[in-house]
Amino acid sequence: MSKMTIPLGPQHPALKEPVNFTLVLEGEQITGSTVNLGYNHRGVEKAAEARTFLQDIYLIERVCGICSHSHTTCYITCVEELAKALVPERALAIRTLVAELERVHSHLLWLGIAGYEMGFETLFMYSWRDREQVLDCLEMVSGNRVHYGINTIGGVRRDITAEQKKIILSKISYLEERTKYYVKLGTEEPTVLARTQKVGMLPHDVALERGAVGPTARASAVKRDVRKDEPYLIYDKLDFNLITHDTNDVFGRLVVRVLELVESYKMIRQILNYLPEGPIAVKVPAKIAPGEAVSRYEAPRGEDFHYVKANGTDKPERVKVRAPTMANYQSVAYMLDGGYLADVPMVIAAIDPCMSCTDRAMVYDRKTDKINIYGWDDLRKHGIEYYKKRGIDFSKM
Amino acid sequence: MSEFEKEEKIKTQLEAKFGAVITEMTIQRKNRVWFEIPADRIPELMKFMKTEMGHTHLATITGFDGGENLGANYHITDTHGMITVRAKTPRANPHLPTVTGVFPGAVPYERELEDLFGIKIDGLAPGRRYPLPDDFPADQHPLRKDWKTSDAYPDEAPAKQEAA
Amino acid sequence: MKIKDKIILWSRLKSPWILHFNTGACNGCDIEIVDALTPKYDLERFGVVLKPTPRHADIMVVSGPLTRQQVKRIKRIYEQMPEPKFVMAVGTCACSGGVFDGCYSVVSGIDKVIPVSIYIPGCPVRPEAVIDGAVKLLGALEASSKK
Numbered sequence: 185m186s187k188m189t190i191p192l193g194p195q196h197p198a199l200k201e202p203v204n205f206t207l208v209l210e211g212e213q214i215t216g217s218t219v220n221l222g223y224n225h226r227g228v229e230k231a232a233e234a235r236t237f238l239q240d241i242y243l244i245e246r247v248c249g250i251c252s253h254s255h256t257t258c259y260i261t262c263v264e265e266l267a268k269a270l271v272p273e274r275a276l277a278i279r280t281l282v283a284e285l286e287r288v289h290s291h292l293l294w295l296g297i298a299g300y301e302m303g304f305e306t307l308f309m310y311s312w313r314d315r316e317q318v319l320d321c322l323e324m325v326s327g328n329r330v331h332y333g334i335n336t337i338g339g340v341r342r343d344i345t346a347e348q349k350k351i352i353l354s355k356i357s358y359l360e361e362r363t364k365y366y367v368k369l370g371t372e373e374p375t376v377l378a379r380t381q382k383v384g385m386l387p388h389d390v391a392l393e394r395g396a397v398g399p400t401a402r403a404s405a406v407k408r409d410v411r412k413d414e415p416y417l418i419y420d421k422l423d424f425n426l427i428t429h430d431t432n433d434v435f436g437r438l439v440v441r442v443l444e445l446v447e448s449y450k451m452i453r454q455i456l457n458y459l460p461e462g463p464i465a466v467k468v469p470a471k472i473a474p475g476e477a478v479s480r481y482e483a484p485r486g487e488d489f490h491y492v493k494a495n496g497t498d499k500p501e502r503v504k505v506r507a508p509t510m511a512n513y514q515s516v517a518y519m520l521d522g523g524y525l526a527d528v529p530m531v532i533a534a535i536d537p538c539m540s541c542t543d544r545a546m547v548y549d550r551k552t553d554k555i556n557i558y559g560w561d562d563l564r565k566h567g568i569e570y571y572k573k574r575g576i577d578f579s580k581m
Numbered sequence: 582m583s584e585f586e587k588e589e590k591i592k593t594q595l596e597a598k599f600g601a602v603i604t605e606m607t608i609q610r611k612n613r614v615w616f617e618i619p620a621d622r623i624p625e626l627m628k629f630m631k632t633e634m635g636h637t638h639l640a641t642i643t644g645f646d647g648g649e650n651l652g653a654n655y656h657i658t659d660t661h662g663m664i665t666v667r668a669k670t671p672r673a674n675p676h677l678p679t680v681t682g683v684f685p686g687a688v689p690y691e692r693e694l695e696d697l698f699g700i701k702i703d704g705l706a707p708g709r710r711y712p713l714p715d716d717f718p719a720d721q722h723p724l725r726k727d728w729k730t731s732d733a734y735p736d737e738a739p740a741k742q743e744a745a
Numbered sequence: 746m747k748i749k750d751k752i753i754l755w756s757r758l759k760s761p762w763i764l765h766f767n768t769g770a771c772n773g774c775d776i777e778i779v780d781a782l783t784p785k786y787d788l789e790r791f792g793v794v795l796k797p798t799p800r801h802a803d804i805m806v807v808s809g810p811l812t813r814q815q816v817k818r819i820k821r822i823y824e825q826m827p828e829p830k831f832v833m834a835v836g837t838c839a840c841s842g843g844v845f846d847g848c849y850s851v852v853s854g855i856d857k858v859i860p861v862s863i864y865i866p867g868c869p870v871r872p873e874a875v876i877d878g879a880v881k882l883l884g885a886l887e888a889s890s891k892k
């Protein structure tokens with residue numbers, strides 16, 4: 185078998201950011217891969233040092249559009265710890281509510297993208313249409329569909345009214361009904377199973393070794409979830425299950441995310457029932473006393489980590505952001521090895537990358553000395569055709 | 582027993598193994614322990630914490646510019662609590678040993694230290710730079726306090742907000 | 746105008762094909778652009794199709810502040826698009842750098858590198874704004890072809 189080296193780089197038809205994977209192929213099988221990042225580097229950490237703590241909320245939110253609340257909450261927890269601020273319980277509850285709504289929107293988004301990568305476009309349209317319900321809830325609560333800006337140092341900026349509570353609960357009921365269909369689809373539909381089972385294998389010990397986090401790790405039976413391990417906000421008062429699966433593959437990741445949706449609906453109901461009376465923010469002085477703090481947060485993709493160092497002025501000395509996908513992409517190279525070229529889009533999409541994208545894929549066949557150019561969409565079509573030849577056809581659904 | 586029983590145990594265990602090289606050991610609050618150790622003992626410390634103390638997850642490595650010293654904070658967890666280890670290295674000749682032998686996932690974190698701070702990581706396998714673009718000057722390190730955008734791009738108009 | 750040209754203009758206006766390119770965005774605008782293709786906003790009923798390759802696209806929809814790493818790539822992709830081509834800068838970051846203006850790794854708005862036909866501000870843009878922008882662009886196209 186001849187060896188081919190393919191670079192996958194930055195340009196994708198459906199969302200995604202720039203990343204470059206280099207794959208070494210033998211025939212259809214991948215024998216080696218490396219990951220190259222850096223296309224998305226904007227210099228946020230340096231910019232954060234030039235802005236005040238309050239302005240930094242706006243900046244940190246825009247590290248990622250899908251999990252923006254995760255980043256601000258994680259960052260603000262550090263700052264409030266340094267300022268020794270006692271955030272009111274109502275504010276923590278509202279933050280948790282937005283956090284779970286964000287998790288729902290993110291997992292539904294992922295479900296659609298996974299469907300798209302498989303060739304199951306109807307699932308993409310269904311799940312994104314249902315996702316509009318969550319975006320309506322978020323817009324009602326915060327004023328924007330993306331980048332909610334609900335956090336401020338010392339609490340939240342907007343309150344929840346009884347009217348909004350009713351509307352959120354009715355939309356959640358609708359989504360619970362729809363999610364029953366997605367659970368059935370994910371666990372029983374043979375075409376979906378054929379594309380996801382035994383694909384992108386990540387054994388338990390490798391997941392631990394490479395520091396995988398979030399649903400990627402939980403699908404390999406790693407019982408890790410910051411909401412349970414080190415509860416923050418009001419998670420210690422909520423009753424929910426830690427979802428894990430033991431199949432170590434893309435199927436496991438799909439199941440974990442869909443079941444987490446169900447848990448999130450439960451939690452949203454509990455939070456709305458629990459909402460305690462009280463103020464929504466405390467005043468915090470602009471200058472923060474010197475010190476260092478770290479905080480962790482379970483973003484939809486996994487453990488988000490922030491470090492803040494203050495030096496007594498109103499600007500931070502150092503801010504460090506480590507997003508969950510950074511910890512997960514180490515595992516991607518392992519997952520791709522031994523797999524097929526046709527499965528590449530599925531495997532990369534399964535870690536729910538908040539940073540994935542593909543360039544032109546250049547395939548060099550050493551034996552025949554020919555070079556072929558593949559784009560991500562060509563690879564996606566290649567995957568769909570490869571499986572169609574083996575009887576797995578979504579166009580009949 | 583104080584309310585920080587678990588944290589006290591961590592402190593005792595580390596001091597028993599490493600003794601006086603550990604300095605500035607602080608229990609900031611529940612689940613947060615901070616201390617400093619000389620740079621050359623880092624790989625040994627990492628191995629000890631991973632195999633003997635159940636701290637198997639390296640969350641990230643944060644570089645910093647402390648004036649006459651550069652350095653890195655290693656944030657390790659057993660998923661419940663966070664231990665941060667600080668290691669300093671002189672600005673004139675910054676070096677840190679690699680921890681990829683213990684935590685293979687640390688490769689990008691160490692490349693960041695090399696690219697953004699200019700700290701040479703001894704033992705790190707060679708590879709493409711991260712996260713700066715390919716055409717960024719190799720001898721400039723943006724996250725150092727004395728660096729400004731105009732150092733690398735002198736022809737561009739000065740930015741509206743620069744780090745002081 | 747000859748019949749052949751009229752037909753070509755009509756097909757361009759009635760079914761513009763777009764290419765989406767992310768120059769280091771936070772994904773906020775990207776998911777709103779993709780949202781414009783989903784059932785609630787449904788751009789596809791206007792004949793808009795998302796194409797993966799620049800060689801088939803009429804309009805390049807760009808989001809994100811231009812990171813330095815992407816400067817070469819965006820130029821190359823722009824050159825690969827066949828004439829006539831248009832560029833839609835979506836989001837405050839693509840228009841002017843947005844919150845990342847001044848960062849060392851960012852070149853600010855994309856108009857520093859390629860010509861932009863229409864700017865759609867917003868952080869992130871609303872899907873309705875994307876549709877509005879597309880319609881305005883087509884209107885301007887039609888108006889300029891009548892001259």
